[in-house]
Amino acid sequence: DAGITQSPRHKVTETGTPVTLRCHQTENHRYMYWYRQDPGHGLRLIHYSYGVKDTDKGEVSDGYSVSRSKTEDFLLTLESATSSQTSVYFCAIREVNTEAFFGQGTRLTVV
């Protein structure tokens, strides 16, 4: 199995609080991605990174920010969580022209 871990795996937080999800890899892959998965939708890209300090927005980036200060870690931050951000979040890693490897997911509930 590819070395990719997400933390936490589950989180319940209150509306308006900041939340940070962590994705850690041991594969030294260049590309890292954050997706959210909601019923009736395919996985949707929030942000992705193509190198240390190099990030770009995806299709559902509003309300989210990311940082990648070293190759192995990609952080997703919800600055002020809202109920619409209740979802399952997946991190993925890839190298150029290779398959994608996914973390186990983080179930986030905003109450």
Added chain:
Amino acid sequence: KNEVEQSPQNLTAQEGEFITINCSYSVGISALHWLQQHPGGGIVSLFMLSSGKKKHGRLIATINIQEKHSSLHITASHPRDSAVYICAVRWRGEKLTFGTGTRLTIIP
């Protein structure tokens, strides 16, 4: 925008049946991925292909670039194959666009 459509959305079959799941997309791509997600579980990559056909065990994936279409086949289906199968395409840089998945249930 690349539209990715999967069919059927839901599929129930008897153990042993031959299964076909389809994926079509609207814009030319550099690669197509098939993924598997078990209930409550993580997502596992099954195949990445840009042309032709690939086989792994009882799973076969094909792609027709001209028709913008791919199929995932499962031979001799088994209850442990029950999962959601997801198609994703890579078409601009290194981003992936995902279909909404096909929920497969195999009845013993």
